Amino acid sequence: MVSCRPEELGDEALVIAAQQGEREAFEGLVERYKQKAYRIAFDFTRDREEAKDLSQDAFLQAFSHLKSFDRRASFYTWFYRILVNLCLDYRRRKAKVVWESLEERTERGDGFEKLANPGPSPVEEAMRGELSERIGAALATLPPKQRAVFLLKNHQGLSISEIAGVMKAAEGTIKVHLHRAVMALRQRLAEL
Amino acid sequence: MATRTPDAFGAACKDFEQELVLYHYRESSAEDRRKVESHLGGCARCRGFLSELKSLLPATVAADEPAPEFWQNYSRELRIKLAAEEEKRGWLRALAAFFHPWPVPAAATAVILAIAMGLTFTKTHWYPAATDTAPEFTEMAKNADFFQSLDFLDSMDLMESVEAPEAQKSETSRPL
Numbered sequence: 001m002v003s004c005r006p007e008e009l010g011d012e013a014l015v016i017a018a019q020q021g022e023r024e025a026f027e028g029l030v031e032r033y034k035q036k037a038y039r040i041a042f043d044f045t046r047d048r049e050e051a052k053d054l055s056q057d058a059f060l061q062a063f064s065h066l067k068s069f070d071r072r073a074s075f076y077t078w079f080y081r082i083l084v085n086l087c088l089d090y091r092r093r094k095a096k097v098v099w100e101s102l103e104e105r106t107e108r109g110d111g112f113e114k115l116a117n118p119g120p121s122p123v124e125e126a127m128r129g130e131l132s133e134r135i136g137a138a139l140a141t142l143p144p145k146q147r148a149v150f151l152l153k154n155h156q157g158l159s160i161s162e163i164a165g166v167m168k169a170a171e172g173t174i175k176v177h178l179h180r181a182v183m184a185l186r187q188r189l190a191e192l
Numbered sequence: 193m194a195t196r197t198p199d200a201f202g203a204a205c206k207d208f209e210q211e212l213v214l215y216h217y218r219e220s221s222a223e224d225r226r227k228v229e230s231h232l233g234g235c236a237r238c239r240g241f242l243s244e245l246k247s248l249l250p251a252t253v254a255a256d257e258p259a260p261e262f263w264q265n266y267s268r269e270l271r272i273k274l275a276a277e278e279e280k281r282g283w284l285r286a287l288a289a290f291f292h293p294w295p296v297p298a299a300a301t302a303v304i305l306a307i308a309m310g311l312t313f314t315k316t317h318w319y320p321a322a323t324d325t326a327p328e329f330t331e332m333a334k335n336a337d338f339f340q341s342l343d344f345l346d347s348m349d350l351m352e353s354v355e356a357p358e359a360q361k362s363e364t365s366r367p368l
Contacts, residue, residue, distance in 0.1 A: 060273055
């Protein structure tokens, strides 16, 4: 067992303890990063339950593969990579579902108006303002990597070098993605 | 760095666009920051673009602040999932230990040895004895002399059949 309370230990000490089989140490990491993880997932999904499931899945995957983590990168960079990959997979699955739904509706002869902007449920609509809705729709149109870079920078405040570590890409590439995402978002918001 | 005229109101100079985005996020190098600030002093459109980024980008952050109970449930659920994952890993480890490199060949060798010894020591039970020949063959073996004499008679018949045409020929050629 860890001699100190998990919140008093640094990430590396907790990781080492967790790698030696102390689940309590890993739970310390969960407590430290759960809110950030949830918020990243929420930025991608804009759905509370989906965000909770995705972020918990990321913690479970990190726990399962903790032995393979060589501690060359920081824990949160490694963990964010798992989380962002799960979020990107979620976007791909979601896009597929929307596309299949589009095909079904086309076969039924429904109009395209609603599909162009599926929007949130009436309850969500009431909860969120019109601006938030427009921003969500604009974000959804960004290519996955641009969206991921934008969310990690704009919403989570990660530095370019941290994002490069998470996305396993060069800093120059991240800068280009960020610039394109901002310009596309600005353009889409002007159109909506 | 050469600058081009922006296309429309609100658009920044193309050559400064990316630098202005990075400047907004405080990601410019010291040298680039100086260049941008020097450019901003003389370019109203780029100043407008930057102030637009300052108002637009923070507004894109979705505000979701779940209640404290949400976080308690979150932690409780995840602890249960982690415990289940750990238990599953325990089973997998036990299974992996069973298939550890050295016990597998050792167990296989033991099984092969057991089969070989079993076959050797139980040979009398499953291998047919030499005396277990079919009765008709035993009877034939007893009369081997008789069958050999039959063979002799067969060869006598063969000799006669060869000699008979020659004797007939010599009789017909004898003068009357």
